[in-house]
Amino acid sequence: MLYYLFDFLDKLDFPGAGMFRYVSFRSATALVLSLLISTIIGRRIINKLQKLQIGDTVRNLGLEGQLSKVGTPTMGGIIIIIAILIPTLFCARLDNIYIILMLITTVWLGSLGFLDDYIKVFKKDKEGLHGKFKIIAQIGLGLIVGLTLYLSPDVIIRENIEFRNENNVIEKVSYNAEGVKSTQTTIPFVKNNNLDYESFVSFLGDYAEPAAWILFVIVVIFIVTAVSNGANLTDGLDGLAAGSSAIIGVTLGILAYVSGHIEFASYLNIMFIPGSQELVIFAATFIGATVGFLWYNAFPAQVFMGDTGSLTLGGIIGVFAVVIHKELLLPILCGVFFVESVSVMVQVCYFKFTKKKYGEGRRIFKMTPLHHHFQKAGNAGIAAKLQKPINPVPESKIVVRFWIVGILLAVLTLATLKMR
Numbered sequence: 001m002l003y004y005l006f007d008f009l010d011k012l013d014f015p016g017a018g019m020f021r022y023v024s025f026r027s028a029t030a031l032v033l034s035l036l037i038s039t040i041i042g043r044r045i046i047n048k049l050q051k052l053q054i055g056d057t058v059r060n061l062g063l064e065g066q067l068s069k070v071g072t073p074t075m076g077g078i079i080i081i082i083a084i085l086i087p088t089l090f091c092a093r094l095d096n097i098y099i100i101l102m103l104i105t106t107v108w109l110g111s112l113g114f115l116d117d118y119i120k121v122f123k124k125d126k127e128g129l130h131g132k133f134k135i136i137a138q139i140g141l142g143l144i145v146g147l148t149l150y151l152s153p154d155v156i157i158r159e160n161i162e163f164r165n166e167n168n169v170i171e172k173v174s175y176n177a178e179g180v181k182s183t184q185t186t187i188p189f190v191k192n193n194n195l196d197y198e199s200f201v202s203f204l205g206d207y208a209e210p211a212a213w214i215l216f217v218i219v220v221i222f223i224v225t226a227v228s229n230g231a232n233l234t235d236g237l238d239g240l241a242a243g244s245s246a247i248i249g250v251t252l253g254i255l256a257y258v259s260g261h262i263e264f265a266s267y268l269n270i271m272f273i274p275g276s277q278e279l280v281i282f283a284a285t286f287i288g289a290t291v292g293f294l295w296y297n298a299f300p301a302q303v304f305m306g307d308t309g310s311l312t313l314g315g316i317i318g319v320f321a322v323v324i325h326k327e328l329l330l331p332i333l334c335g336v337f338f339v340e341s342v343s344v345m346v347q348v349c350y351f352k353f354t355k356k357k358y359g360e361g362r363r364i365f366k367m368t369p370l371h372h373h374f375q376k377a378g379n380a381g382i383a384a385k386l387q388k389p390i391n392p393v394p395e396s397k398i399v400v401r402f403w404i405v406g407i408l409l410a411v412l413t414l415a416t417l418k419m420r
Contacts, residue, residue, distance in 0.1 A: 002090045023257075023277050030091040031284040038083035038292025042076075046296060046303045049073035054121050072301055075117045076293065077309020080242075081110040083289035084316075088282055096278040097154040098323050101145055102316065108144075109228060109315035112137045113307035128307065138228060138315070142221030145319050149220075150181075150213045157182050157325065158272040159194065160265065173266045179274055183212045185325045186270055188332065188416035194271060195328065223318045223327050230337030231314025233344060233369045238301035239294055240371060240399045244336050244406045245313045246290040251333055251410040252320050253283030258417075259324050268417045276324050286316060299396040333413040336406050343370035374398050 002020060009017035019025045050073050084106055092099045116129040149155045156179030163172050183197040197219070198212035235241035258264040260277030290313070296302040305313075317334065321327045331338055347368040355361035365373040376392040393401075 001094070003093050023280050026091045027253075027280045027284040030087040030281050031288045033087040033090065034083045034285040034288025035292045037086055038079050038289050039295050041082060042079040042292060042296055042303075045079050045082075046073055046076065049075060049303065069301070069304075072304055074121065074304040074306040075114065075308050076297065076303035077110065077113055077117075077305040077307070077312055079296075079303070080289045080293050080305060080309045081106060081312060083292055084282075084285045087285040087288070091285075092281045093278055096275055097148070097152050098275060098279050099282060101148060101319060101323060102279065102282045104144065105141060105315050105319045106312060108137070108141050109312045110308060113309065113311035116307040116311070134311075135225065138225040139221050141315065141319075142224040143217065145224065145322060146213075146217030146220035149323065150217070154275065155323075156180055156274060157184065158274065159184065160269055160271050162269065170269065173269045175262065175266070175272050183216045184271060185328055186417075187328050188413075189419060193269070193417075219327065220319075220322050223322060223330065224315055226341070227318035227321075227330065227334060227337060228311045228314030230334060230341045231317070232307060232310040233340045234337050234371070235305060235310040236369055237371050237395050237399050238299040239297050240402055241310055241313065242290045242294050242297050242305065243399065243403045245317065246287050246294070247403065247406040247410050248317055248333055249283055249286040249290060251413055252317065252324070252326075253280050253287065254414060255326050255329075256280050256283060256320070256324050259326075270417060271325060273324060279320065279324065283320070299399065329413050329416065332409055332416065335409040336402055340369040340371065343373070344368045371398055371402065 003026065007017075007021070054073055054075055085103065088099065088103065094100070112129070112134065116134065119125050120128040158175040158179050159182065160173050160175060162170050163174065164170055184194045185197070186193055187195040196212070197215045198208050201208050201211040201215060204211050231241055231245065234244060256276050256279040258268055259270060259273045260275065260279070262272050265272040293305065293309070297305065314337065318327075318330070321330050321333075343365060347363060347365055350364050351361040367373055367375075374393055375395060375398065
């Protein structure tokens with residue numbers, strides 16, 4: 001909204017109004033505003049949650065410090081959502097299709113997570129919203145995003161074209177004069193870093209193009225579901241999901257900026273996506289909201305984000321990567337989420353297999369998701385009866401080490417743009 005106000009003032013030659021035309025200035029403004037909202041309003045929301053006695057219930061698994069978390073306010077994801085929505089509405093261009101999709105994603109998954117937490121807290125049903133309804137909602141969002149990217153005339157790319165000399169060395173990279181709709185995406189570690197989904201269905205001949213978009217929509221649904229659930233599983237230690245998401249948010253903001261800036265895109269030899277630079281503002285609010293939330297969520301946590309926050313963060317990351325055509329970088333960038341999810345699947349499969357084969361289920365990890373495997377055992381509980389972790393360490397140290405891994409993965413993700 002402020003963009004349109006300052007644009008009007010700039011036409012009237014109001015001093016300084018032209019600054020709001022720059023994405024960098026609006027991103028900085030959004031970041032600061034998001035941080036202020038999450039820290040200032042966050043305290044009031046936490047107090048309100050405590051007054052309503054919206055506390056988290058914790059199963060006694062025998063992990064260090066676990067029982068001290070009982071009663072800590074949950075549903076704190078409301079803080080993150082507010083801190084994302086308000087600065088975005090104020091600082092971003094609301095006619096940008098990518099911003100519209102990100103706002104829809106935030107509200108959609110925020111509502112889904114809120115409903116899940118509401119059932120857990122107020123209905124006293126520890127299972128929350130039934131899993132099939134979560135999946136249906138996530139599929140619904142995937143369809144909205146995928147079909148919008150297919151149908152909207154504003155969603156276009158300009159493919160990077162290489163010009164090589166006689167020694168097969170790239171001399172320059174240029175772009176088509178006009179943008180086109182495309183199912184291409186960026187793939188890491190290869191020279192020709194554009195992968196077109198249409199290549200998988202080229203055998204269909206004249207039907208290859210529509211089939212490619214169908215495949216693309218299916219991929220979008222899978223990514224939204226996988227990343228949102230991965231973030232949800234990662235949210236098990238104080239500050240782990242919020243800090244990891246902030247690191248990912250910084251990386252996505254950089255990718256959006258270089259993808260929407262033709263000179264940087266040319267230097268990196270990646271596709272140019274007109275309009276994607278506006279997503280830097282959304283990334284700034286995302287970073288500000290998660291870092292501000294850490295003010296209260298860092299060890300020892302004064303509030304938990306609950307599914308209201310974790311599902312929203314994961315969904316935002318997934319959709320953001322899709323709209324800037326960098327979804328195939330997610331296994332690297334979201335490596336922490338990926339490993340957490342895989343650890344659960346491996347544990348469950350191995351337990352069922354050994355139970356069927358030996359009559360008694362066995363475990364690979366002490367406990368999953370993976371971050372629990374490294375925790376110190378506390379009082380007597382389930383953990384005390386299982387095998388010991390490799391090197392048991394305090395919760396706060398586990399979180400910081402996971403953050404360090406996340407930073408390394410973020411750097412590797414950015415490096416893949418030149419590592420070919």
